[in-house]
Amino acid sequence: MREKGSHSIQHDSGYDIVGSIETNVADGFKLIAVGDLLVTRALTKGQHQGFSDVLKILQDGDVAFGNLETSIFDIRSFTGSPQAEYGGDYLISLPELGPDLTAMGFNMLSRANNHTLDWGIEGMRETSRVLDQNGIIHAGAGENLSQAGAARFLETARGRVALLSFATTFTPLSRAADPAGEAPGRPGLNTLRLVPSIVVPPEMLESLRRIREVLPGYKSAGEDPNRVVLAKTTYKKGDKAGYSYEPDPRDADDILRNVRRGKQFADFCLVTNHGHEPGNWCQEPPDYEQAFAHRLIDAGADAYIVHGPHQLRGIEIYKGRPIFYSVGNFTFDNLQTPVGADMFAAYGKDPRVHTDAEVTVDEMVVGFQTAPGFTDPIFYDSVITVSRFEQNQLAELRLYPIELGHSKRFANRGIPRLASTQQARAILERLQKLSEPFETQIAIESDIGVIRLRPG
Known part of the structure; x- marks a missing residue:
């Protein structure tokens, strides 16, 4: 009898590859997942009220995942440049962020998003170097499409984990490509057009x-x-x-094949998408996404996590696997510097008169594909998701509400701490309503959202 959580596929030769994409983690496996990491500095060295409580949750799992929405390098020795085509602003982080992410507990990060090539191929490559140097598994960006779309693997005590990352929101020239005839491949990110x-x-x-x-x-x-x-x-x-949106069938087939391939070499497969559609103002996923999420899980994904809208969207449980249609922000520390000349011009600022922070504040007010910008408190409320698996299926999902200091001064906001009782309830009640269309029931227990399932 096949184990719970197993799948099989029919090979072209007719051979039934039983269990080739089955889930095979030890009981108690924990996936801790958060949303976008917009962070420019080392946070564990600072005195940030409540941040240590957040880290205790983040560090208590087999996998701690987030979406790295920045480039990491030292501007003083950087050989690249800010690109004319960029993802809304120029996100840059100090090299010390690499070891700091490890100290926070992160061991898997997605890289495919609209900021991957803000600083060109040089910025993408330097970020990869820093993450590799610090032992953080990352996926979604590479020297060609095959590399960007491939699964990357993490060894844990409860099983081997595959990570695949793609983006539906991206700058057009950042899309990776494979070699074709005499034409070489193109570095960039893995995309679903x-x-x-x-x-x-x-x-x-x-x-x-x-x-x-x-x-x-x-x-x-x-x-x-x-x-x-x-x-x-x-x-x-x-x-x-x-x-309405229709996925490119070629991109979709490539992603589904890479999911299947990644799962065949792993015990657990995590798939993530960075997408803003239909806009950061929207609390509902785009019309294509539920059907595609189901296809991903049918292909072998054990969890599907969407980030990008910068606010929460609903949660669905499909075949004992969690689907997060948006996990919002984890950090929103947007103190990027320096700001490129194109961004000064986009907001009507003069670098001889105005400061980088003044441009950034303008960007937060006007927003990028948002209404009304990033000043709304909704962008500063989120959750830490903790998915525990038993018998190779989701047994319990816990949701820890966090808030990122919307009311704080510009230099101090964007760093998570556990929400107060009143705010936690408001966040969880909103998530309850957002999850109703997916028939997901979220209980609220001691300021924590809980979804319990019995492995079938």
């Missing part, structure tokens, strides 16, 4: 069609009655207005 469209009611679609018909260059041959393309934007007919 999405084809966006806007859904509108039928009467609106008809109005858009009439506008298109009077524009120069219109040709009506073979048009789809349920779709209009206007000014390079696709509009589709639907019941109500909204955004």
Whole structure:
């Protein structure tokens, strides 16, 4: 009889590879996962109230995961430059962040996100060097697409863990590519390209069609009655207005194959995505994501974690595996320096008059693909997720509410501590509502969210 949590796939030769992507961790395996790490300095050396309590939780697991949304290097010896195409701001961290991340407890980090190439290939490579030097497993960026998309592995006392990282939100020129003929591969990140469209009611679609018909260059041959393309934007007919996304089938197949391949060489497989869609203002995942999350778990993923929206979204349990549609921020210490000339210009600032911090504050107010910027307290509330597995299935999920000091002065905010009772309840009650569409029940016990399951 196959063990609980096992899968099988049919090989092309007809051979049934039983258990090739089964989960095989020892009972009590713990995955601790948080969201975005926007951090520019070593935090364990400072005196940050309540931070030590957060670290105790972070350090009590087999895997401690987060999304590294910054580059790590010493600007004084750096040979690269800030790129003209960047992820909204230029995130940079001091080299001492490497050992500090290890001291916090992190041993696995995702790298595929919209800030991976803020400082070019040189910044990406230097960040990889620092993480490797400190023994932190990272995935999602590499010298070509095959390297960026490959699983990376961590040996733990309860099993070998694979990590795969991809991004749906990224700067176009940061996408990695494999060699083709004589053309070499391109360094960058692992991506899942999405084809966006806007859904509108039928009467609106008809109005858009009439506008298109009077524009120069219109040709009506073979048009789809349920779709209009206007000014390079696709509009589709639907019941109500909204955004829709279709994953690129080639990218999706590559990611699913890499998940299967990674799980075949590991006991547990963690898959993560950095995506803002449909925007950082939205508390619901994009329409494509639930179906794709299920495909990832069917391919062998034991947990799927989304980060990027900078706020919490709902939680789903699918086949005894957790799906986090956004885990929000873990640190929001946005004291990046220096700021590139392009960012000064983007916010109407002059580097001869204004400071880097003044540009950053403007960015926080205006925001990047957000409304109303990053000043809303919702971006400073989050959770630490602790998933415990028994019999190779999720047995209990604990959610520790944290707050990042929204009310503190600019230089001191963004560092997590456990939320007060009142704030913890507000965070967890919001997460309860966000998880209702996925039929997930979250109990609140002593300021902690709890999801209990019985391995089937």
